[in-house]
Amino acid sequence: MCAASVLVIYESINTISNGAGYFTEVNTTKTLTEIDMSALPISAMAVTIVSKAILFFLCYRIKTPTMSALSSDHQNDVASNIVALICGLIGSFAYKKSINEKLIFIGPMGAILISLYIIFTWIRQANGQVKRLTGLTADPRFLSQITWITYHHSPLIEKIDTVRAFYFGTSYLVEVDIVLREDMMLKQAHDIGESLQKKIEELPEYAFARIDHEYSHSPGDEHKVV
Known part of the structure; x- marks a missing residue:
């Protein structure tokens, strides 16, 4: 879309330059660009x-x-077609000399404005998507939600060691470290961790819950930190 918009800007500038020569040069051979706004293009844009x-x-x-x-x-398509329809009609009337002939510049000027708008919105959209694809840390509100779910999950959870969440494409990769009693049976600890994982996955985002019995160590002591 950005590349197409740049091309539209380039063609619009050429049209404006050609039109300026038509109005300013004496005995010029330049002509104005005809704008076809018959029933067919109007109907197509309206649809x-x-x-x-x-x-x-x-x-x-x-x-x-x-x-x-x-x-x-x-949204960009709606805005661009509305501007194209309005500017096209004005340019068509100007070409037919139904109104001031110099208003024919409205067409290419409108094309430049809508192209700049599309470029701006797509750069902003791409910036947000790139951050998601590169593993940006989740929003603090989402981390707070995960922490709240974990805190109220079971009275047997003694502490919450770590809560992490990263963008994983269009979803989240969630990691939660909870602290249980050191002497707790493996089956009971497993059931607490598994039920917590399933609860978080219902959000719906991908989640991984890891069980631990103490919280004084560094995450790098057990796992490779990337």
Whole structure:
């Protein structure tokens, strides 16, 4: 989308330059670019605006990173087609000299503005997705939610050693270290850890719960830290 928008900006600048020569040069051979706004392109843009608006509202209601990217794409399509329709109609009337002929510049100027908007929104969207794909630490509110679930899971949990969560694609990779009694039976400790893991996985995010009986050691003593 960004590459296409850059190309649109380039073509729009050429159109403006050509139009400026038409109005300023004496005995110029340059001509204005015709803008076809017949019933067919108008109908196509109107259908696109309505359909993309419906898709935007449907995707916006689903709060996932994938749906967020799709809703942003549909929003860009709605905005770009509305601007294209309005500017195209103004440019078409200007070309036919129904209004001031110099208003034909509205078309390429509108294309430049909407292209800059699309570039900005996609760079912002890409920045957020790159952070997720590179294992960004989860939001503090999500970490607090995991801590609350763990704290209220069982009265046999003596301490919460560590709560970590990282973006793992569009979901989270969660790691929880809980401290149990040193003399607790393995079966009981396993059942507490497994039930906690299943409870966290219902959020739904991928989770891994590790059991420990003391909290004074460093995580690097047991596992490779990456």
